[in-house]
Amino acid sequence: MKVIVCDSYESQCAAGADIIEKIVREKPDCCLGLATGSSPVGMYKELARRCREEGLDFSKVSTVNLDEYIGLEPTHEQSYRYFMDSNLFDHINIDKANTYVAKGTGDIDANIAEFRSVIAKSDVELQVLGVGADGHLAFNEPGPSLYWSAHKETLDESTISANARFFADRDEVPRYAVTMGIGEIMMAKRLLMILSGSNKEEAARLLLMSDDVTCACPATLMKLHHDATVILTKELADKIGYKA
Numbered sequence: 001m002k003v004i005v006c007d008s009y010e011s012q013c014a015a016g017a018d019i020i021e022k023i024v025r026e027k028p029d030c031c032l033g034l035a036t037g038s039s040p041v042g043m044y045k046e047l048a049r050r051c052r053e054e055g056l057d058f059s060k061v062s063t064v065n066l067d068e069y070i071g072l073e074p075t076h077e078q079s080y081r082y083f084m085d086s087n088l089f090d091h092i093n094i095d096k097a098n099t100y101v102a103k104g105t106g107d108i109d110a111n112i113a114e115f116r117s118v119i120a121k122s123d124v125e126l127q128v129l130g131v132g133a134d135g136h137l138a139f140n141e142p143g144p145s146l147y148w149s150a151h152k153e154t155l156d157e158s159t160i161s162a163n164a165r166f167f168a169d170r171d172e173v174p175r176y177a178v179t180m181g182i183g184e185i186m187m188a189k190r191l192l193m194i195l196s197g198s199n200k201e202e203a204a205r206l207l208l209m210s211d212d213v214t215c216a217c218p219a220t221l222m223k224l225h226h227d228a229t230v231i232l233t234k235e236l237a238d239k240i241g242y243k244a
């Protein structure tokens with residue numbers, strides 16, 4: 001894995017945006033795999049600025065997202081469709097018809113089938129990733145085994161607690177999600193993780209300071225990919241004792 005250590009969250013986001021910008025400029029009709037969560041927000045902001053001020057052109061880009069909560073309509077402020085629109089798509093010149101976030105309401109089995117077929121048809125150039133405090137990737141929670149393809153996932157109590165900060169009440173946090181599977185994530189040509197957040201030390205340690213590849217920390221599966229990049233701040237690197 002390639003590891004980039006940055007002085008600040010801002011430079012971490014700029015480094016991530018540099019990688020995406022290069023791909024979009026070289027292949028204007030590429031497909032990007034995108035992620036939600038707080039970690040990539042600054043990078044999306046920076047990409048929007050480059051689109052606005054520097055002509056970075058997303059008009060031919062298509063996207064597919066990692067996951068969606070079950071039970072939230074796309075118009076719900078905490079749905080991942082809403083997140084993507086408000087944090088990125090509304091601020092760049094992308095054709096929203098070419099952006100895909102799985103549906104979290106209606107017939108979930110049909111939604112999963114559709115999600116799997118969209119992923120199968122997408123030739124994802126780069127997949128953006130964050131990591132959950134418990135080491136989850138997308139919404140693939142730690143467990144005795146992981147799934148290759150898109151499926152319904154029961155969220156861990158720790159994930160519900162971590163994501164409760166976005167909801168008025170913990171009881172409002174969905175208990176289930178649809179998520180891309182680990183195999184589908186690994187099919188992307190490149191992986192890019194923005195490793196950020198105060199509760200990420202344990203996952204960061206297992207990812208960067210150990211040789212383990214374990215279902216107990218799905219993020220460690222990234223180590224199996226031939227072109228994976230992790231970007232983190234010096235502060236987090238120092239906390240876990242990582243030296244470049």
Ligand code: GLP
Pocket residue numbers: 035036037038039040066067129130131132133137138139159163196197
């Ligand atoms: C959610 C998403 C993940 C994301 C994680 C971490 O659970 N499903 O894809 O990586 O949150 O989010 P944050 O960056 O806010 O810590």
